[in-house]
Amino acid sequence: MTATHTVLYVAPSVDAAADAVAALERAADGLDVDATDSAAVVRERAPTVDCVVYEEPAHDGAGETRPTRATVVDACAAPPVGGERTPIVLRAATTDPAAARRLEGIDGYVRRTDDPSEWTHLATQIEWACGADGGANDDPRDAGAEPIEERGATLEREHERLTALFENVPAPTVRYQFVDDDPIVRDVNDRFEAVFGYDRDDVVGENVDDYIVPPDLESDAARLNEKLLSGEPIQAVGRRRTADGDRDFVIDVVPVEVGERSLEGFSIYTDITEQKRRERELVAQNERLDEFATIVGHDLRNPLSVARGYLEVAEETGDPAAFREIEAAHDRMSGLLEKLLALAREGAVIDDPEPLSLHEAANRAWNAVEIDTRPTPALELEDDAVLEADRDRLLEVLENLIRNAVEHGNGNESEIDEAITVRIGATETGFFVADDGAGIPEADRSAVFDSGYTTAENGTGFGLAIVEGIADAHGWTVTVSASRDGGARFEFDGSRADETQPELANVDGPEPPRGDR
Structure with missing residues (x-):
């Protein structure tokens, strides 16, 4: 006035x-x-x-x-x-x-x-x-x-x-007014209701931060409010809470009075969640390429040097043992390359997930893993579950964990006296794979998913890194702990599907035998 x-x-x-x-x-x-x-x-x-x-x-x-x-x-x-x-x-x-x-x-x-x-x-x-x-x-x-x-x-x-x-702004928009330094909602447009999932009647008259600011960002929101009160237009990138979870937004806030204390203004939220996801995937892919180059340059050098050395011996002496060592070095390099290729694609966007039977996938994975140890290991299936997963990547997870249990379950003992039993079953929010082997020391559990980590003389150290990458691509959380039998237990949270699905997808391939081989 x-x-x-x-x-x-x-x-x-x-x-x-x-x-x-x-x-x-x-x-x-x-x-x-x-x-x-x-x-x-x-x-x-x-x-x-x-x-x-x-x-x-x-x-x-x-x-x-x-x-x-x-x-x-x-x-x-x-x-x-x-x-x-x-x-x-x-x-x-x-x-x-x-x-x-x-x-x-x-x-x-x-x-x-x-x-x-x-x-x-x-x-x-x-x-x-x-x-x-x-x-x-x-x-x-x-x-x-x-x-x-x-x-x-x-x-x-x-x-x-x-x-x-x-009303026609294409992005979620809030009209706010500061009351006692709190940003009170005076109105929201239809896009706000659609994207954030909160009804206009529920939020009008309420502190907007109470609804959309995640608890860990409350101090950042307070600093933002201080700038708004001073009449300063703001553009920021940050997470905001919706009824369906946190999403990433570009936040444009325009006070009614620019350059002086302003109690009213508008906040416009542009959803960039998919863009941020793609950025994170690109960063992860670049990191994997760097890791791939490092491993190729380092880990393949050793078996290549061994093969070259024995080739010189074979050329000079014709000793059959030298040729066997060359063959073993080639097998080692072949195994490394297979793991590296799997590691390079671990974080790729998964194919469309579909509802799959845990038991069916476990049996097929068990049948696919070549096991040469004696006594013959056994598979025990506990509660079944419907998982929402890319079938090929799920099989890859189970195969890696089965192979890890069978090959490392007895530690580094050269003489295996007891057969390893692998148990696979459902949890309330996902599934687990456990064994009754030597287990993983608690001090080492935080490192087992690192690329190259292994306790075996001939291990590649990539199997569990691949498992974690596939879990991340699905949005699952994987943790490692001790099993009830003292072995290792890998648990996947967030993998269960809506069990009201009308039918389960078939896992490709012939029906494998169940239980012991």
Whole structure:
């Protein structure tokens, strides 16, 4: 407001009068508001104030003591000798805007709604009705200004255009107002409801941060609010909480008053979750390529040197043992290359997941793994589950874990006295693969998924890294612990499917035998 204006708010009830005083004085610093529901007070006070606001009652309850619109118009009329009439702003729920401004004695109009911004609109109407320089009876028509009725109509059209723009912004948008330094939601558009999953009725009037700021980002949100209060436009990238979980957004916040303390503004959220996911995949892929190059340059050098050395011996002596060593070195390199190729594709986007039977996949994986140890290991299947997975990658996970259990289950002992038993079954949120072998020391469990980690003399150290990569690609969490029999237990969380699926997909290949080989 450009100056202080005295306002008499004519309300249909005492409670409405008190509410109006509080709301108007919050909406504008330059208003000195009194309110009444008495016709006698209107007749007495109307000629002495800068503007009268008449709130039309929802039902006709006016009588001798309650003011009507006619009472207010008469009280605000110009005195017989000298002086000017007092301008009137009508606040009504049902009157047509154009018709309202044609009513005799009415200078401005505001539609009565539940939208808190209505009070700001009303404060602007009061200022215009009072005159741009703040005089109580200055008529803007005298200075060639736009008539009050026309300016009110213009304001109404602008309000409707802004409302349409707000609703049609293609990104989720929040209109906020700071109350006691808390960003309170005044409105949200339809895209906000669709993307964030919160109903407008639930969030309007609430602290927006309580709904959309993850707990670990509360301090960042507080710093953001400090900048907004200072009137600083902001663009930031961050996570925000939706009804379906956290997502990544570009956050554009525009205060109503730029460059000075501003209590109101708009926040626009552009969803970049998929873009961030692709960026993370690209970073992971580049890291895998670096790792691939390092391993090729380092790990293949040893068996290649061995093969070259024995080739010289074979050329000089013709010793059959030298040729066997060359063959073993070649087998070693072949195994390394197979693992490296699997590692290079471990984080690739998986094919469309489908509902698969854990038992069926476990049996097929068990049948696919070549096992040369004696005594013959055994497979025990516990509770079945429906998993949501890429079938080929799931088989790869199970095959790696079965091979790991069979080859490393007895530690580094050269003589195996007891057969290893591998157990596979369902958990509440996924599945597990466990064995009764030597287990993994607790101190080493954090490193077992690192590429190249192995305790075996001839191990590649890639099998468990591949397992973790495939789990990550599915969005699962894999952990390692001790099994109930003292061996290793790998547990996959988040892998169970919606078991209301109509049918399970078949795992390709012939039906393998179950249990012991």
